[in-house]
Amino acid sequence: MSILEARGVTVRFGGLTALSDVSVTVEPGTVHGIIGPNGAGKTTLFNVICGFTRPTEGSLLVRGEPLRNHKPHHLARLGIARTLQGLGLFEHSTVLDNVLVGADRHARTGALGALFGRGAREETALRERAVEVLTTLGVEKWANALPGALPYGLRKRVALARALVSEPDLLMLDEPAAGLSESERTELVDLIGGLRESMAVVLVEHHMDLVMTVCDRITVLNFGRVIASGPPAAVQADPDVAEAYLGAAP
Ligand SMILES: Nc1ncnc2c1ncn2[C@@H]1O[C@H](COP(=O)(O)OP(=O)(O)OP(=O)(O)O)[C@@H](O)[C@H]1O
Ligand SMILES: [Mg+2]
Incomplete structure (x- = not known):
């Protein structure tokens, strides 16, 4: 199909x-x-x-x-995940936080998650997953940097990481x-x-x-x-x- x-x-x-x-x-x-x-x-x-x-x-x-x-x-x-023409990154959030935004799909699974927000264990798992995706794309070194500090090609990778983290x-x-x-x-x-x-x-x-x-x-x-x-x-x-x-x- x-x-x-x-x-x-x-x-x-x-x-x-x-x-x-x-x-x-x-x-x-x-x-x-x-x-x-x-x-x-x-x-x-x-x-x-x-x-x-x-x-x-x-x-x-x-x-x-x-x-x-x-x-x-x-x-x-x-x-379905997407990147847009251009970047669309949050300039005042770190690279890692930008990627975590894309993890919403997992965070919202289950009624309990919706009621009580992310549990600490879930939060840790999400961060690990985000770091993993950043590593796959070769930008994990910049996880705690602001996107503006990176050259354009690397910022594009961060935007891609954000789309990929939702699997x-x-x-x-x-x-x-x-x-x-x-x-x-x-x-x-x-x-x-x-x-x-x-x-x-x-x-x-x-x-x-x-x-x-x-x-x-x-x-x-x-x-x-x-x-x-x-x-x-x-x-x-x-x-x-x-x-x-x-x-x-x-
Ligand atoms: N919101 C809109 N209102 C009016 N016309 C529009 C709108 N969006 C696109 N168009 C028109 O529709 C046609 C298709 O535009 P579109 O942006 O989809 O092309 P494209 O293939 O993406 O082009 P490019 O390679 O330049 O990105 C164009 O003639 C464009 O001017
Ligand atoms: Mg176009």
Whole structure:
């Protein structure tokens, strides 16, 4: 069964159709790229999946179940985590505390937890888990630093750690490589590639090269429509895709 399915999603902003009858199916344990030139509708689709934007038509299914009245604060209990374009870190909290914010999904399990707040033992377990994720991402040294003290590439890792600490089944990334150096991008590709063992990843990217190396499946949008979808090699060989990218003058 798919982890996520968008069925015939259309989004209109006034007279502008940002997405038109878009269908995407994300299988568990795969990295699924959503690519397309500027203004193609990638972020709009991302926002629909995250519950920020309500589709004008169409529906979303998570593990085969249709979502009703989908909102961003439902994501955690659906087992979905996200990072946004940019960082979204709390600048006055330490790196570790920023990551702990992402652990809410576990903290809120059970009625007792909701009534009495986190127990001390649970708090300790959460911190251990957060440190573990920071270690996996190579930023544990900065656990007690403020995010502002870190270079941009490392701050991006902290944002990723925050998403990973909830142990999602689906991780949504919007342009994770934006602002990264060449070598940081290579590291990111390795990192994302390694995630598919434990979760599905939806990767929204402007850049073809990164997506081609790391994705199992790719959906290409142009002017709000799906113009191609399939494995990277097939998508890369598709003349419509080449034309969309050539036509998109910077
Ligand atoms: N809130 C909004 N209100 C009106 N129009 C919008 C809104 N959000 C997006 N759009 C329009 O919808 C279209 C798709 O935009 P979107 O941001 O989804 O593209 P994108 O593929 O993410 O582009 P980029 O590569 O530049 O990030 C664009 O024409 C954009 O101007
Ligand atoms: Mg965008």
